[in-house]
Amino acid sequence: MKTDKTKIVVAGGGHGGLAAAALLARKGFDVTVFEAQAEEAMGYDWCDCIRMSCFDRTGLERPNDEWLTPMKAISYYNPRKSVCIRTGTQDSSVSFVIERKLLLRHLIALARGSGAKLCFSRRVLSAVTQGDRVVGVLTETGEVRADIVIDAAGMDSPVRRSLPAGCGIQREIDASDTLFTYRALFEDTGTASDMPAYSAYFCHLGVEGFDWVIRETDHVDVLIGAFGGLSEEMIRNAVDDFKRDHPYIGDQILRGGSCSRIPVRRTLPKFVCDGYAAIGDSAAMIEPLSGSGMTLSIRSAGFLADAIEQAQDCSTASLWSYESAYFRSNLSLILRQQTLKDVMHCLGARNIDTLFEKQMVTVKDFTSGKQTSSDLLHKVTGAVSAPSMLPVFAEMLLRSRKQKKLLRTLPQDYSYAHVLRWIDDYDRF
């Protein structure tokens, strides 16, 4: 596409939006980012984990080495905490922990340094459309026209929500596909304890979801996550229970102490239409079990920038190559995690206990390690001694076949009928 004549507006200056803005500006496009927050307020007040491959593969510079801390080994607990599965120390060349505010500062510098115009404290209210084509955005201060709108405004994006039905893009993300989280960094009282430094809990206190307690040098990071909803009482009960098991968790909250939401579902089946492409949480580009989305959103910016550069025009057909490259690269990971999430949902806490206690899950299930025949034997003997698990294993087998078919049939080029058929299969996964 002609770079000097194509105007691109990015709604939302988070990880995906800024990475896309930087890459497209480097290719010579006229890029403007509208971000609702003030520049100083950008980024959560805590650290999170990111894989450096997303920088290397897109050609974006990595953040400073001094900002990166290697990931700790994780100890996974079943709901009644009778079994602890410990991963080895994570490969420190792959995943790092970084302060969110520093990561955002780095991405802002990359986008600005590449020539993108960044407009902070400027909220986008909706898409501007002509028929089923997106032709711009409505911001607080008026309408801005663009050839392509990149929707990077997160899971509640007003751009996605305002798209006409004819665009074929899902507008809402269900509460059941949302992880409601509470996160706080507590003071560390210094009490000695032999609990692991990083403890992760499935269905803690029987609540469907995922929690963690991470003991850092100067604080204790506590996350409470529940699918579908989280009340103050649930937060209080979970924190009190953790204080009993981890006696070093103090009463004072040093940072955070806020609630947020993560879309934990497989990526939306369609996230491009005429003049529009979504990226990051706005398209649910997330690992459905862990809720990690930073790596995927930055990596996807590379696919999007390449697709726009090579596109003939701003049509769905041209932008489809972005969607197809994204799925080709991530479909297996996403569907594997979606299957595990669904399995957790239909098993419930009691059966997850059985999975752990009968060694039907092992460290390799958490690290994507290669399963040996002895691992499989454990699963089969465990399943035979707990027949209620057999339908679950049958479903997992079926899903793995569906996953292979979806990857095989993913349309490389856009054809309305072919894409519609694929979306239908994907929706029924």
Ligand SMILES: Cc1cc2nc3c(=O)[nH]c(=O)nc-3n(C[C@H](O)[C@H](O)[C@H](O)COP(=O)(O)OP(=O)(O)OC[C@H]3O[C@@H](n4cnc5c(N)ncnc54)[C@H](O)[C@@H]3O)c2cc1C
């Ligand atoms: C507690 C918690 C822990 C997490 N841990 C991890 C982790 O360890 N690793 C990981 O990879 N991911 C993690 N995630 C998920 C991760 O935060 C997201 O997947 C990631 O931020 C997605 O990037 P994004 O660019 O799509 O969205 P965001 O980074 O959320 O950016 C969206 C941007 O759009 C802006 N915006 C919103 N609405 C508007 C509007 N109307 N107009 C203009 N701008 C708007 C927002 O202010 C924001 O800056 C975690 C999330 C939470 C809540």
